Amino acid sequence: MLRLGFQLLGGAKTLQPSLSIRVEQIRTTYVLERRYPPHLDKKNRPPKNLKTKNFIYDEIENTNLKKEPDLKLILTSFVEGVGLKNEVVTVRPNFGRFKLLATGLAVYASPENLEKLKRDLENSKNDVQTTLHSSRYAELTRRDLAMRILVVLVNQENPWTIEKWHIRAAFRRSGIWVPDHAIKMGDRPISGPNLELEKKHFLVTVTINNLETTPVRCMIRNWSTLPELRLPRVDNYMEPPFEPVFEDERQVISTLPLPVFCLKKSVAS
Amino acid sequence: MSGFKTRITILNRLPDCYQKFFREWKYGPQAPVHYIPEEGKWKRNPETGEVKIIQNKPIPLTYPKEFDDGLWGGEALVRGFQKRKQLQRRVPHFWFPSLIKSVLHSEILDKRMEITVTHRTLRLVDQHYGLDSYILETPPQDLKSNLGIKLKRSLLLALAKQDFLPNNPAKREELLQKYQKHIIPLEEAEWYGLTLAEALEKLGKVEQPKVQGPAINQPLKIKFREEFIQQLKAEQEENQPPPPPSSKPSWASSLNPFKFNKSV
Numbered sequence: 001m002l003r004l005g006f007q008l009l010g011g012a013k014t015l016q017p018s019l020s021i022r023v024e025q026i027r028t029t030y031v032l033e034r035r036y037p038p039h040l041d042k043k044n045r046p047p048k049n050l051k052t053k054n055f056i057y058d059e060i061e062n063t064n065l066k067k068e069p070d071l072k073l074i075l076t077s078f079v080e081g082v083g084l085k086n087e088v089v090t091v092r093p094n095f096g097r098f099k100l101l102a103t104g105l106a107v108y109a110s111p112e113n114l115e116k117l118k119r120d121l122e123n124s125k126n127d128v129q130t131t132l133h134s135s136r137y138a139e140l141t142r143r144d145l146a147m148r149i150l151v152v153l154v155n156q157e158n159p160w161t162i163e164k165w166h167i168r169a170a171f172r173r174s175g176i177w178v179p180d181h182a183i184k185m186g187d188r189p190i191s192g193p194n195l196e197l198e199k200k201h202f203l204v205t206v207t208i209n210n211l212e213t214t215p216v217r218c219m220i221r222n223w224s225t226l227p228e229l230r231l232p233r234v235d236n237y238m239e240p241p242f243e244p245v246f247e248d249e250r251q252v253i254s255t256l257p258l259p260v261f262c263l264k265k266s267v268a269s
Numbered sequence: 270m271s272g273f274k275t276r277i278t279i280l281n282r283l284p285d286c287y288q289k290f291f292r293e294w295k296y297g298p299q300a301p302v303h304y305i306p307e308e309g310k311w312k313r314n315p316e317t318g319e320v321k322i323i324q325n326k327p328i329p330l331t332y333p334k335e336f337d338d339g340l341w342g343g344e345a346l347v348r349g350f351q352k353r354k355q356l357q358r359r360v361p362h363f364w365f366p367s368l369i370k371s372v373l374h375s376e377i378l379d380k381r382m383e384i385t386v387t388h389r390t391l392r393l394v395d396q397h398y399g400l401d402s403y404i405l406e407t408p409p410q411d412l413k414s415n416l417g418i419k420l421k422r423s424l425l426l427a428l429a430k431q432d433f434l435p436n437n438p439a440k441r442e443e444l445l446q447k448y449q450k451h452i453i454p455l456e457e458a459e460w461y462g463l464t465l466a467e468a469l470e471k472l473g474k475v476e477q478p479k480v481q482g483p484a485i486n487q488p489l490k491i492k493f494r495e496e497f498i499q500q501l502k503a504e505q506e507e508n509q510p511p512p513p514p515s516s517k518p519s520w521a522s523s524l525n526p527f528k529f530n531k532s533v
Contacts, residue, residue, distance in 0.1 A: 029344055030303065033304065040322060047326075057349045064367055071395060093395065108395070
């Protein structure tokens with residue numbers, strides 16, 4: 001009885017496409033070899049017909065499981081995270097085919113194209129691209145900085161005026177090392193202690209590789225060494241609306257892109 | 270056997286360039302894809318020292334009807350058997366190529382085409398630095414499919430006529446320089462890439478004007494017959510007066526089924 005029941009269940013299952021059928025549907029290219037090679041043909045005679053035995057094959061290799069070699073391309077324009085214009089880059093084949101070649105951002109690094117590129121560079125001689133982009137990742141870094149809200153901690157008891165080293169320390173706290181010469185402060189000084197400045201934004205300008213510049217939002221937060229003086233804990237203090245310290249900076253602060261966690265929240269809701 | 274013979278004779282009536290193309294396309298040796306050919310002419314058995322000749326017999330491939338709508342890069346369906354255990358009977362097994370749809374760009378035709386391809390095709394296109402070079406440099410027996418042959422035909426026609434990219438003459442000159450060694454005369458390009466049926470239709474169109482043209486070698490009997498008829502008509506008009514109206518035969522005589530029977 002039990003066996004019969006199992007058979008019935010199995011029979012019912014086979015009517016629907018099961019996992020095993022789907023696994024068999026994966027199709028790949030094979031390199032095969034005859035297990036029983038055919039006999040040799042005679043001289044000046046028609047070739048012998050193959051026997052059924054000669055159609056038994058063994059798989060030597062499955063080419064689709066191998067990793068494809070990288071593609072070598074010449075970029076025709078600046079591509080973020082990939083390279084500068086006229087640079088020879090090595091990329092993964094499908095990324096190169098569909099993102100770069102299909103859109104016209106790159107051409108194949110064939111011998112003719114390489115020669116043409118060499119001639120073009122010799123003729124032009126002025127490197128235009130360096131004035132536009134300093135490196136392949138500079139644009140990504142710039143965008144990442146523009147997205148951030150930098151928390152500048154200030155003291156609640158002692159007098160202070162915000163200087164470059166405050167900003168540098170704040171960057172260091174969020175994991176970015178910025179030298180002093182790359183930071184440009186605003187003209188108007190911000191000084192305290194002043195509790196009205198709590199959670200207000202102001203702008204500093206950061207220069208990457210002495211070329212790309214971006215404004216970065218900084219948020220003032222008060223902090224004290226004495227626990228009884230500290231301000232109460234506030235949740236979601238980095239979310240808009242953003243209040244500026246100086247009213248004329250309001251537009252720039254609101255137009256800069258939102259941090260990633262704010263975007264994720266807006267998508268989820 | 271007779272069908273094979275007539276085919277050969279039909280092919281022999283077609284121009285030489287088409288015959289060459291057709292024989293390459295259908296019977297030319299294909300690049301090994303599904304097997305690894307042994308190199309050299311002879312091999313020696315390392316144990317016995319016996320020398321044997323090397324004969325590479327390609328694995329027979331099957332071409333389904335979908336094959337003609339894609340570029341499979343020499344891959345096709347392999348039908349055969351697997352012998353999974355020593356004491357087990359062989360089991361039928363088909364080895365299929367993995368097909369994907371991809372967009373390929375042709376510089377000469379200035380088009381992006383969605384084509385069913387294999388990974389091998391994409392790799393070949395990369396190796397030839399572009400779709401146009403791949404199609405032009407690959408022999409017809411390796412393109413094999415109707416689509417590949419037609420693409421090659423349109424490329425060769427465009428190169429022979431030099432009328433592609435009408436809005437961009439600078440690019441056209443550059444491409445003509447690049448594909449210089451693939452340019453063939455227009456008459457050959459017009460015959461290239463036709464199927465046998467299309468070639469025969471074209472042959473008929475080429476031969477028809479010859480038949481319908483002025484009859485140079487018209488048999489004399491036609492001329493004499495016409496002259497004789499004219500002569501007879503003239504005599505008839507001169508000699509005979511108009512014939513009297515003869516009495517009509519009854520309608521029953523026309524129905525008689527035994528009219529021409531001698532016994533009646």
